[in-house]
Amino acid sequence: MTTISPDRIRQIEARRDELSALMATGNLDGDRFVAVSKEYAELEPVAQAAGEVRRLRAEAESLQYMTDDADAELRAMAEEELRDNKAALAEADRRLALALLPRDAADQRSAMLEVRAGTGGDEAALFAGDLFRMYQRFAEEQGWRVELISASDSDAGGFKEVVASITGSGVFAKLKFESGVHRVQRVPVTESGGRIHTSAATVAVLPEAEEVDVQIDEAKDLRIDVYRSSGPGGQSVNTTDSAVRITHLPTGLVVIQQDEKSQHKNKAKALKVLRTRLYEAERERLAAERSGTRRAMVGSGDRSERIRTYNFPQGRVTDHRINLTLHRLPEILQGELGELVGALIAEDEAERLASLESA
Numbered sequence: 258m259t260t261i262s263p264d265r266i267r268q269i270e271a272r273r274d275e276l277s278a279l280m281a282t283g284n285l286d287g288d289r290f291v292a293v294s295k296e297y298a299e300l301e302p303v304a305q306a307a308g309e310v311r312r313l314r315a316e317a318e319s320l321q322y323m324t325d326d327a328d329a330e331l332r333a334m335a336e337e338e339l340r341d342n343k344a345a346l347a348e349a350d351r352r353l354a355l356a357l358l359p360r361d362a363a364d365q366r367s368a369m370l371e372v373r374a375g376t377g378g379d380e381a382a383l384f385a386g387d388l389f390r391m392y393q394r395f396a397e398e399q400g401w402r403v404e405l406i407s408a409s410d411s412d413a414g415g416f417k418e419v420v421a422s423i424t425g426s427g428v429f430a431k432l433k434f435e436s437g438v439h440r441v442q443r444v445p446v447t448e449s450g451g452r453i454h455t456s457a458a459t460v461a462v463l464p465e466a467e468e469v470d471v472q473i474d475e476a477k478d479l480r481i482d483v484y485r486s487s488g489p490g491g492q493s494v495n496t497t498d499s500a501v502r503i504t505h506l507p508t509g510l511v512v513i514q515q516d517e518k519s520q521h522k523n524k525a526k527a528l529k530v531l532r533t534r535l536y537e538a539e540r541e542r543l544a545a546e547r548s549g550t551r552r553a554m555v556g557s558g559d560r561s562e563r564i565r566t567y568n569f570p571q572g573r574v575t576d577h578r579i580n581l582t583l584h585r586l587p588e589i590l591q592g593e594l595g596e597l598v599g600a601l602i603a604e605d606e607a608e609r610l611a612s613l614e615s616a
Contacts, residue, residue: 261353266307273304306353313346358609363464364430369533370421370462377456379413380445385458386415387590394592401425406526407516429464434601436462437564466536480504486515503527579604
């Protein structure tokens, strides 16, 4: 475990106190106050963890001194308390090291969720629908808001593809490890012989971009085509040119939006998806530059990777990245993802701590 130096702890607490004093003056303008408040909010939990380490270290010094006492009873008591102190100090050191780990700047953002049916035909589309509803229920438990961006229904039910915006605090931090290939093993409703089939769906979770993150010159960078929306027929087919196709000329990325009856709303949604995908592409490019390669680790988001299997006959869900199997498949599909999400975050933190210690 990396031990944080006393000097570093003093620096953390001094900066926290400096920010607190700045906010108390009342002399900061709006933008400066927001910036100082944000830094203080991020630093305060780190300073609290640092303060706990400092307290336990001081306590350890006092107890160590007492272990040399001539009184045998007092010495024995000090030695017992010192053992407890060492355990508490190791845990406090760990919490502080975790608090000091570099954070993904996108962790606190809302996210774009994309679920697509993979191999398996109608059964894959049904499974994609199951996954989407699972994330909807989890989002509701977290107090997040889910807005459907676009959906392509399957004839047998479920989705060929569904895209939604999930808005709230820390959405990306909790859902970013869901990106990848999800596999299901079960007897399809259309299977009369009772044979188990294996199907798959892909999930992508992207941090939502804001306008300041991605600069787009609509006149130069975009080709926007409008046309009549296609549909299943009858009254649901639009009679106006409301569907929008946006092509980002520098990258060739194409986004189509036709779910809304309003051309204006379709364009706004398409631009939101476009910005998010361009933002993620830039994040991936920078990550590749920093690491030299895209490591296949927890949180890599490699969508060609099979990350999880949902086995209905055995009632289990297995996450292959961390070798975790839970025999709670019905509950998990009802949105009870907390245990899985927590385990993936813990594994990511452990790997980053190990990388820090070996650096």
